Amino acid sequence: MKTDSSLKKVLAWLHQKLKPVKQVFESDLERAIRQEEFVFFYQPQVNLKTGKVVGVEALLRWHHPQKGMISPAEFIPMLERTKLIHELSLFLFRQSMEDLKRLQEMGFNDLTMAVNLSVVQLEDDELASKLEKQLKKSKINPKYYECEVIETSMMEHVTRQVGVLNEISDLGVQLAIDDFGTGYAGFNYLRRLNVQKLKIDMEFVSSLFEHKNNEIILSAMMELGHRLNLQVLAEGVETKKQEEWLIENGCDMAQGFYFARPMPFDDLIRFFGTRKNRNGERNRSETKSKGRSAD
Numbered sequence: 001m002k003t004d005s006s007l008k009k010v011l012a013w014l015h016q017k018l019k020p021v022k023q024v025f026e027s028d029l030e031r032a033i034r035q036e037e038f039v040f041f042y043q044p045q046v047n048l049k050t051g052k053v054v055g056v057e058a059l060l061r062w063h064h065p066q067k068g069m070i071s072p073a074e075f076i077p078m079l080e081r082t083k084l085i086h087e088l089s090l091f092l093f094r095q096s097m098e099d100l101k102r103l104q105e106m107g108f109n110d111l112t113m114a115v116n117l118s119v120v121q122l123e124d125d126e127l128a129s130k131l132e133k134q135l136k137k138s139k140i141n142p143k144y145y146e147c148e149v150i151e152t153s154m155m156e157h158v159t160r161q162v163g164v165l166n167e168i169s170d171l172g173v174q175l176a177i178d179d180f181g182t183g184y185a186g187f188n189y190l191r192r193l194n195v196q197k198l199k200i201d202m203e204f205v206s207s208l209f210e211h212k213n214n215e216i217i218l219s220a221m222m223e224l225g226h227r228l229n230l231q232v233l234a235e236g237v238e239t240k241k242q243e244e245w246l247i248e249n250g251c252d253m254a255q256g257f258y259f260a261r262p263m264p265f266d267d268l269i270r271f272f273g274t275r276k277n278r279n280g281e282r283n284r285s286e287t288k289s290k291g292r293s294a295d
């Protein structure tokens with residue numbers, strides 16, 4: 001088992017290293033923002049107790065006219081460095097809300113739409129008011145909208161970013177801590193912020209069966225979340241064995257290739273169509289390989 005997963009990791013690392021890097025230029029990015037070359041892929045989030053899809057996470061892709069689909073790891077850092085990411089916030093809110101509205105109009109009324117906000121985006125004092133305006137414009141009930149933020153050391157102090165997050169939370173929007181367990185391991189920010197969900201980083205899920213201690217660590221993280229009355233979501237679930245362990249150990253929600261890959265909006269509609277009833281029972285054999293990703 002251990003050798004298998006180590007080998008998998010080496011192969012994944014090699015794959016990453018050998019992948020041709022699509023070089024990105026700042027002028028390219030400015031044009032991309034102007035011409036709205038960005039699209040969202042959506043990845044379903046599943047309630048492990050009912051098997052129902054209860055939300056989707058919006059993951060950004062750049063549809064480059066010459067270079068094809070580009071993954072966020074290749075352009076988000078430059079968007080942040082150049083602060084161009086501030087200009088993307090409006091697009092991010094508008095597009096994800098329009099798509100959520102379309103889903104609601106198709107009868108998927110209980111889905112949560114989750115978007116990612118980087119720490120740099122949170123430097124924008126206007127962010128909460130931009131979000132509020134778009135919620136009103138799109139007629140979205142804020143309880144169905146969620147912002148994911150990565151835990152960082154800045155959250156330990158009362159900083160501008162924490163203030164912006166509190167303003168967002170005051171709108172009634174949900175807050176989730178992304179990549180939980182990988183960042184700054186002080187938990188003060190959990191008291192300062194009105195968080196509803198912990199998203200446990202996929203590293204903890206992928207290494208789960210490598211050592212008994214890893215199971216203990218993951219259980220302890222889930223327990224911490226539950227004792228703070230938070231929902232716990234496990235990221236990067238790729239196997240039935242992992243899903244079974246998570247169900248047995250009381251994890252609330254999961255997301256990962258085992259359920260579905262991130263996919264374009266139209267594929268998401270088809271994905272829901274292949275499920276037995278509207279947002280209903282699992283029908284995993286049909287849905288597992290439906291999604292496409294930009295990887």
Ligand code: C2E
Nearest residue numbers: 059060071072073116117118236237238255256257258262
């Ligand atoms: P993240 O928010 O932690 O998103 C999860 C990443 O894991 C996604 O990569 C997703 O495709 C991938 N993933 C999901 N399930 C599995 C699985 O079972 N196995 C494996 N190996 N991977 C899985 P993606 O889409 O390339 O996004 C990478 C990161 O880029 C995201 O990590 C997020 O931090 C950032 N990002 C994506 N969209 C946005 C955005 O709109 N704004 C900002 N600020 N950041 C974004």
Ligand code: CA
Nearest residue numbers: 057116148178
């Ligand atoms: Ca995320």
Ligand code: CA
Nearest residue numbers: 178179201235
């Ligand atoms: Ca994550």
